[in-house]
Amino acid sequence: MQSLSPQARIAMAVICVLALAPAVAGSADDDASAVFGVRLPAGYRDWQLISVAHEAGSLNDIRAILGNDVAVRAFRDGTRPFPDGAIIARLAWQYVPSAENNAVFGQAQSFVAGATTNVQFSVKDSQRYARTGGWGYGQFEDGKPNRSEALLNTCAPCHARAPKADDFVFTRYAR
C-alpha cells in the first residue's frame, strides 16, 4: 500500500467500506441476533401490552406481545406503517396446564405460562432494513442472542405474508 497515491488510498478505503457494508448492516456482533443485528432492548419486560395469543402445534406456547412507546402509540392510533423506532416484543412461555388452578376450579380448564421459550423482536428501521419491509428481526434465549442465520432468515419471508396494510405485522391491538 506504500506505493499508492493518497487518492488511490481513499478510493481503496471507499471500496472496503462498501464491501463490508452488508456485514455491518447485518450482524457481525456476538451480542446481536443473527442477520439483522438486533440487540436485546433494555427494559422490554416493562413495556406495555399489545395482545396475547396461544400458538398450538409444535410451538405450543402462550405469548404476550409488548411494545415500546413508539409501537404502542402506533397500535393505539392505527398509524401504519409503523414509525421508525417502533419495537414489538413477543415473549413466549411453554403452554402448561395449571394443576393448582384446576384443583380449585374442579375441572381441567386452566392453562398458564410455564418456562420461557424465547423472546423475539421486530424492529422498525425503514433505512437499515429497507430490503425486508423496513423490519429487522431478532430472537433471544435466556437473554442470549440467537446466532442462527438459517433461523433468522425465516422471519422476513413469513412476515411478508401478513397484510401490507398492517405493515407486515400479525398482531392486532387488544382493546
Add this chain to the structure above:
Amino acid sequence: MQSLSPQARIAMAVICVLALAPAVAGSADDDASAVFGVRLPAGYRDWQLISVAHEAGSLNDIRAILGNDVAVRAFRDGTRPFPDGAIIARLAWQYVPSAENNAVFGQAQSFVAGATTNVQFSVKDSQRYARTGGWGYGQFEDGKPNRSEALLNTCAPCHARAPKADDFVFTRYAR
C-alpha cells in the same frame, strides 16, 4: 327532628353512620363494582405484565394479568403478603382462532384475543378488606362496574382456596 336536643341529634347521627357503615365499606356507589366498592383504576391498560393464561371450559377466554407498580414490584421481589395499594388487573378476551394467521402458517394453530369479555381487579387494602384476606374484588364490562352482589360474592371464597403463602393470588409472575 325539630324537638330533639343537640345531644340526641348527635346520637341519632352516630346511629345512622353505624347503620350505613356496611354499605359505605361495601358499595352504595353506582360507579363502583358491587360488594367491595372497587372503582375502575385509571390507566390500568398501561400497567406492566405479570403473566398470561387461557381459561378453557365455559369461560373460554385468553387473558393477561397486569399490575400497578406496587403489585408488579411485589411479584418481582416475591413480597408476600402484597403491600396495601397493590392492584392486580385481569383482562380477558374471547379465545378465538385466527383464520388469517392459520392461512399463513398452513395449519390451525393460532388462537388470539377476540372481543373483550370483562376486566377484574384485586385490590389490596388490609384494613378495608380485612374480612376477605385483605383483598377487595371488582369486575367491569365495557368500563362499567358490575353491580351484581351475587357475582362479586363469589370472588373471595374462590381466592380463599389459593395458597395463603401466595396471599390468595392464583397468578405467578412469568419471567
